Amino acid sequence: MRSMSGPDATRTVEFFFDPMCPYAHQTSIWLREVRRHVPLEVDWRFFSLEEVNRPEGKKHPWERPIAYGWTPMRVAAWLRRTDMDLCDRWYEAIGDALHVHGRRFHEQAVAEELLASIGAPDGTWDAALADPTTHDEVRADHEFAVREYGGFGVPIITIDGSKPMFGPVVVPAPMGDDALRLWDVVLGYVSIPGLYEIKTPKTEGDLRAIGEFFTPYLTGRQWQTIQNPAP
Secondary structure (H helix, E strand, C coil): CCCCCCCCCCEEEEEEECCCCHHHHHHHHHHHHHHCCCCEEEEEEECCHHHHCCCCCCCCHHHCCCCCCHHHHHHHHHHHCCCHHHHHHHHHHHHHHHHCCCCCCCCHHHHHHHHHHCCCCCCHHHHHHHCCHHHHHHHHHHHHHHHHHCCCCCCEEEECCCCCEECCCCCCCCCHHHHHHHHHHHHHHHCCCCCCCCCCCCCHHHHHHHHHHCHHHHHHCCCCCCCCCCC
16 A cells, blocks of 8 residues: 555654644544555644633633643653653654544543553653743644744644644544545645645534544543634
8 A cells, every 4th residue: 555655755744732632633544544554754833722712801721720622732742851762652642532432532541541641651640730931832833833824723733844734624534545545635736835734524414424433532521622724
């Protein structure tokens, strides 16, 4: 199985995520499937939906002791410092926990179970939350995405320093040949200057199907989902 783009040298994909986002979760599943067949290195970076959608007067996520998406990203930042693969596995584990099983990954008992399952060092949760610089790392990624990429939501990806792309937004994540066909579409998209958007309008039937697919997420979340239109 091979992408039409051919056996090129290893590409670097910059991927901004918030573990709260079910769409970013599906995109990450797709990208991991592509990585099984195409040489890729993924640079996992952070974007906060809690911050970008913060109501006026509400505390910033870095001002709260525990925040739904922000706190797990602080743990990811702590892991990323020494091992991007651990950061990758942490995002995969918490994504599966919420979006497949409806489990609340921001709760310490659940988080520590998931950290143990990926082989993270003992005490990772406490160490990451005791270190204020993990706030700084998550915030720096978020502010970079907003400032440099016009970020308003996730997923955001770049490929080998390409222009940023919001998406691909796909439910469910394609596998096998379909995943590689989408990869070729994405490579073409980011290569064309001035191309800003390709969008399929969602019908009522589409929205019902997506809602059914996202049932574990909708059951497990403790926040209001906000979908901002592209500017």
